[in-house]
Structure formats: C-alpha cells, structure tokens
Amino acid sequence: MTDSEQNSSTTAPVVACQGVQRIYQQDTVPVYALRGADLTINAGEFVSLAGPSGSGKSTLLNVIGGLDGFDAGSVVVGGVDLGGLNAAELAEMRLRNVGFVFQAYNLIPVLTARENVEFILQLQGTPNQERRERADAALQRLGLGDLGDRRPGELSGGQQQRVAIARAIVTEPVLLLADEPTANLDSKTTEELLGLLRDLNPQQGMTIVTATHDPIVMGYTSRQVAMLDGEIHQDSASAD
Amino acid sequence: MIRLAWRNLQRNAARTWLTAGGIGFSVLLVSFAMSLQSGSYEIMIDAATRYFTGHAQISEKSYIDQPRLDRTLQNVQALQTELSAIEGLTVFPRVQAFAVVSMEEKSLGGMVVGVDFDAERQHLDIYDNVIEGDVPRQADQAMIGVSMARNLGAAVGDELVVLGSGKQGAVAAAIFVISGIVETGQTALDRTLVFAPIGGVAEAFYLHDEAHMLLLMVDDLSQLNAIAAQIEPLLSERLTLQTWQQLMPLIEQSIEMDKAGGYLFFSLLLILVTFAVVNTFVMVLYERTREFGLFMALGMRPWQVIGQVQFEALLLSSLGVALGLGLSYPLISYLTSVGIPLDQMGGEEAIQQMQMGAMDRIYPKATLTSLATAPLVMMIGTQLAALVSTVRVRGINPVTALRAE
Structure with missing residues (x-):
C-alpha cells in the first residue's frame, strides 16, 4: 500500500475525478480533450500530469481548478462537487481553495512583487496590515525578501515565477495547480524552483499538481501520472 | 483598487493624457461657452427690459388686448406705496x-x-x-x-x-x-x-x-419670480402682472432658440469626445484580455473586473474634468470681472446694440449649470463608454483569455 493509498483510507481525497469528459467543438467537429479521466489525489501529494501536447493534461488541470467546465463525469475538489457550481461559485472556490501558477507567470505588470502577492489577499478581504505581513512572509520564504518593491519587468523569469508561487501559496490553498511552471526557465532555475515546490509540499502539507512534459519536473514529484489522448494512461501510484 | 487603477492609467501615459486632454478640452469649451451664453442672455434681458418695458408690468387684464383709455388701475398711489415696500422692487x-x-x-x-x-x-x-x-x-x-x-x-x-x-x-x-x-x-x-x-x-x-400700468424694476433679475409671487396676492381680480417673458416673448424665444442651438453643438462635441473615450476602452479590453483572464482565474468575478475598469474610467474622467475646469474657471472668473469688448467679438448685431447704448461688453457668468453640465456629461459618458467596452468581460473564458497575446 502506498502512502497516498494509506492517506485515502483515512481522509477524503483533495481531488476526485471520475469519468471526466471534456469535448470542444472545432467548427462542427467534436474534439475530445478528456475521454473519461479518473484521478484521485490525496492531501499532501505532489503530482505531475505528464504527456505530449494534446494529451489533455492542461485541460484536466483547468477542470480540477474550476477554470474550465466538463461535459460528463464528476469532479470533487476539497469535498466540493464542481459540477454543481455556477460561475460565481466556481470563482469563489478558486479564490479560497486553489492556487495557480502559470507557465507565463501572469503577474500584474503595474504592481510590485509584494502588491502582486497582496492582490489575491485583497480579493479575499484580508485587512491591510495582515495582507502586507503575509505577503512579505511568502516572498521571504521564496527568497525574494529584498525584491518586494520591484515590478515584474525588473525581475528575471525565475524571480517572476517565484513571485507567482508566492501569490499562489499566500492564501494557503487546499490545492496548488501549476501548468508547465518551468517551461520558460533554464535548467538551473527550474531545479531551484522545483526544490522550492518540493519543500512546500511537506512544510505546508500542500497538495500540488503540475502539468508538464519535462522529465526533470517529473523527477521532483512524488507521483507521476501520464496522460495520453485524454485518458490517464499510467499512474505511478497504481504501479506501486 | 485606486493604486491599480492609477497605475493602469500610467501604463499608457500618452493615451491617458490624450483622452484626459480631450475630456478637458471639451469641458473647457462647453463650460466657457455656456457661461458666455448665460452672461449674454442676462445682458440681453437686462438691456431689453431696462430700455423701455421694465422687468414686469401690472395692468388691468382687459387692457392687454384692448388698451382703451378707461381701462385703468385705480388708487394707483396706494398700490404703488404698498408694492414699494417689497424689498428690491421699484x-x-x-x-x-x-x-x-x-x-x-x-x-x-x-x-x-x-x-x-x-x-x-x-x-x-x-x-x-x-x-x-x-x-x-x-x-x-x-x-x-x-x-x-x-x-x-x-x-x-x-x-x-x-x-x-x-x-x-x-x-x-x-x-x-x-x-x-x-x-x-x-x-x-x-x-x-x-x-x-x-x-x-x-x-x-x-x-x-x-x-394704465405700473412698471416694475427689480434689483436682481434672478429674484423676479420670487418678487412676482409676493405681488400676486396683493392684486385684485381685475389686475394682472406680466413679467418680461410675457411682455417680450420674442426675446425669450430667441434665447430658447439660441440655447437649443448651443445644446446641439455641445451635445455633438460631447458625443464625439465620448466616442474617443469608447475607443480608448475598447483598446484597453483588447490589450488587457489576458490580465482580465488572470483576474478571473484568481477568483475575481466579472462584475469586479468591470468595476475595476469603471474605477479607472472615473479616475480618467476626473483627471480630464479637473484639467478642463482648472483652465476654464480662472478664465471665466477673469473675463467676468473685465468683460469681453463687443467690438472685438464683431458682428453687426453687436455694433447695433452698442449704438443703442445697451452694452459695450459681454460678461460671462459662471453658473452651476454652465460649470457642471459638461463635467457631468463627460463623467457619465466616460463611465458608459467604459461599461459598453468592458461589459464583454462577462463573456471572457479565463482559459482562453490567459492564452491571449
């Protein structure tokens, strides 16, 4: 029995996907991005969703994060069935439960690093003083304590992605979703960043799911899920 | 929110200043022109009424249509004494x-x-x-x-x-x-x-x-209606009071016509500027689709994104209005004190009026209407322009928006 299986026997999974289908219409032709994906992720896991382009890994990540809808099956995140939520409830779910890290960093260019991290706390209605303290702590933890006043344009790619991670973890979400977070970074920066993510995992008990096709990333994760043609092709948890 | 809005305006400073400048220029032009109109109407009314007719007249009702010698006001001295007790009235x-x-x-x-x-x-x-x-x-x-x-x-x-x-x-x-x-x-x-x-x-x-009539002159023309209301109860059934609007309907009609023409011109100007503002916010939507997608991915509701842009619009229009009023108010105040010589404005009508001795200078008059109309219209126009342009945010799919260039 793996650790994750042991966890699942005692606590509810953070993510539970069953038979998830996502079909896009390309003109009049239906394109199956997900063809009945089944995936269960338990608290504290660091999971990589790997696969070639078009395998459905980003789509599954978006569906789990409530960014994208699904056409069949069920998706439960943190005990909440996403199928029953409207757009506003999904937005609230993302705000409270999910942290996102994107390939292109997606920082707000006119705000400083600290303000970018504070932004999401502001959306949550956190008071000013607490907001600033928590943002500084998150930046400090990611080794950006001195760079809080810099704007994204004044930071390197690796630094920007660390700010993005700080923004994603500052709210202490149930789930951190990272879509190809190191795709734009060199190998040294990639290793540094993955080290940071891996450290977050046991420190905060944060569940992390990252979509990637980079073997280095997969090497850092505790569980590797391979996707192909919209289905879970291989899962290291099952293989164990 | 204020910080983000202000920095977003600074993001494309040239465009912000151009748009704010457009708003400011229209506020300057419209507020000045309306003040000039307001001042000229007052002078026109004052000149017309001060010439011969008076600000108002009291007469016997039937005298208006048939001015016969025997249709007179009786006990004129007593009535005159009673009316003269009203403050500001001669x-x-x-x-x-x-x-x-x-x-x-x-x-x-x-x-x-x-x-x-x-x-x-x-x-x-x-x-x-x-x-x-x-x-x-x-x-x-x-x-x-x-x-x-x-x-x-x-x-x-x-x-x-x-x-x-x-x-x-x-x-x-x-x-x-x-x-x-x-x-x-x-x-x-x-x-x-x-x-x-x-x-x-x-x-x-x-x-x-x-x-046959009592001519009424008031110290402050803007108080005429209030004074007329005081006089009415003192008059018997046989008598009537006519203000300059009834005595000289052509003057009022020409003022209304002139106002209508002015409003048409002002409206066209404000609509043109509003279209420029719409263009600005359409560009904002295209340029920041990815950012709006991010906002929504992070958990912002579409109405919050629209609210953010509305706030930026408010800052932009406030900047323009401050610019416009900052220029127009001192200009109007200065010209209100020194006047604009009519011979410098030209025009046959102006010269004729000068020959009559009615007026030789025109004094703009800043009123609440003349100063507030353009700012209000521009601020509401800017908010609507921003709303029309960004209401499509509601249809943005965060996943697609985050892929936007």
Missing part, C-alpha cells in the same frame, strides 16, 4: 393715450405716454438716447421721437398740440413745448411716441389717481 406708473399730435399745419397719430421722468431716468435706458435737448423738466414740456420730429418738421422749443378723447368721452387737449428729441432705434417708437410728465397727461385726459 415701481413707477405710466399713462398712455392715443391722440392726434399737431404742429402748425401738420398732424400725426401718436401715443402720448405720461411718465415720472425722475424715477424712470434712474432705471431705464431710453432716456440716454436723447439726441437733442433734454427730457422734460416741467409739466408742459414733452419729448418726441426723431421720426415724429422729422415728419412734423418740429425742433426743440416748438409747440405741439395734443388732441384726443378723455376718459369720459370729453375732448382732451394739451399743449406741450418740445424739450427734447429721442432716437430709440425702433422706428415704430420714434414715429409715434410723445413723452410727457405723467401729471400733465393724466390731467389732460381726465385720469385721477389712475394709471
């Missing part, structure tokens, strides 16, 4: 009678107007246009229009015989010595008017403590 009586005016062999139809020269001279401008001699000083003197003088071949010092019908049907006759000749600039008046002291005319036409 009252003086007039009698008017149709008569044949003769000199030697020549006779003309005329209107003999009995006035209180001392009172009227202080308030009315017509007496500034005496081109020969002076206003009557004695009960047997009269002043006539320039055309009448020419038609009669009369000059200052000549005797005029006035012959008409008195109140009871008896013959009314009087002899006046011409003390002055007036050129009003209005042919009908210059051809028919004979001004004589009210006492002499009333006596000649058998009118005792009677007048």
